[in-house]
Amino acid sequence: MSVLLSVLVAVLAAYILIYYSLFKGARFNSNVTLKGKTTIVTGLIALGRTEDVFGMAFGVNNLGHFLLTLLMLDHLKQAEFSRVVNVSTLLHRLGSVDFNLLNTQKDVVIGQLSWHAFRAYATANCVMCSLSMNSKLPGSVTCYSLHPGVIAAEIGRV
Incomplete structure (x- = not known):
C-alpha cells in the first residue's frame, strides 16, 4: 500500500471515529471495530447539528479533533x-469566532455556507x-497544527 493511501485510510478512520463518538453517542477504546453503515461528515459543508446541539461543521472541524485526541491520550502518554498533528489551513488568518453564537440558531452554528460561517471555520x-x-x-x-501546502490540482474544477 502506498504511503498516500495509508494516510488517506488513517484519516478516513479518524473521521469515522469522530462521527460516531460525537454524533452517535458512542465512546471507543483502542480495540473497537466499526461494522455496518458509516457516514462520513466532512468539514465546512457539513450541515445539521450534533446531539449536543452544536453545528455539525464546528463539531467535525473542532470538537472532533479535540475528542479524538482525548480518546487516544492514555496511549499517547505511555x-x-x-x-499529535492536526492538518489545518492557513485560512485561519482570515477568520474570527463569535463564541456567543455557538448555542444559537445563527448560521455559524448549523454550518450553512456563508462568509460568517466560513470565517469561523477558518479560524477555529x-x-x-x-x-x-x-x-x-x-x-x-x-x-x-499544520497547513499541508498548496498544489496545482484540478480538484476544484467544475
Missing part, C-alpha cells in the same frame, strides 16, 4: 514521546485545539 479549524491541548498535555506529548 509512549516516550508522542506527537484545529488551530485552537492544538494550542489548547499543547498547554494541557505532559511534556512527552506535543500537539501541532
